[in-house]
Amino acid sequence: MSRLNAPSPDGVSDGAKGILDNIDAQFGFVPNMFATLASNPTVLDVVMPLQGSLSRVLDAKTRHTIALAVSQANGCDHCLAMHTYASSELGGMSSDDIALARAGSSVDPRRAAVARFAQQVVKSRGQVSDADLAAVRGAGYTDPQILAIVTVAVQVLLTNFLNNVNRTDIDIPAVSPAGTPG
Structure with missing residues (x-):
């Protein structure tokens, strides 16, 4: 409740x-x-x-991937439900790609790098390693795009925190809890 x-x-x-x-x-x-x-x-x-x-800094599927990866890493069940719904119904992502994003990956190699990086930003509280930056750059992301990835991740953290503090009732089609990707 x-x-x-x-x-x-x-x-x-x-x-x-x-x-x-x-x-x-x-x-x-x-x-x-x-x-x-x-x-x-x-x-x-x-x-x-x-x-x-x-919504203007990266393409929709990349933003959805970040939202799913971050919400999973941060354990926000409400946001996982919301972002799963939005990714599927509004973003055209497959259920396989949604599950992979939650696990820090993607069917697309570039988005897989973003998902891993976004989860590392959360897990390290922003203290990512040189290797983490090299990996996302190696996937073809520029420094301005990396700034966008971090900013989207932080915006998702904001709503994760709001929903985790509130324990917001999930009024969106349910997904498996944050501890179980997919």
Whole structure:
């Protein structure tokens, strides 16, 4: 059960209501995480534009791969469900590629390198080794792209932390728990 309270629909500010309406239009429903964030419109107004801005830094499948890899490494069941849903329904990723991303890999060698790197960023708390950087560069990523990978990983960590603190009720089709990829 969620530990933080989401406001009733009548208790949502006009600005937050507009954001939630956009989320509803995109997904066909408002996931519990966003409904809860609406209790603090400033936080919602930070998270949503950040996600929007970062949607332009890397291609969608790479961003989804990072989100799945990071959410798995950080043990966020709500985010795994959300990113699995988004990766499959909106991102065109296969169930095999989703499972591989959770395990720090991919059917695509470049995205496999990104998944491994993103998980290493989480596990090392950003203290990646020269070999970790060499591996992601060896897959063809430039330094500006590596900055984007780290920034997307940190944005995913933000929502992981929010959902882990809240223990947000999963209102998305369930996936296997964070401890079991795939």
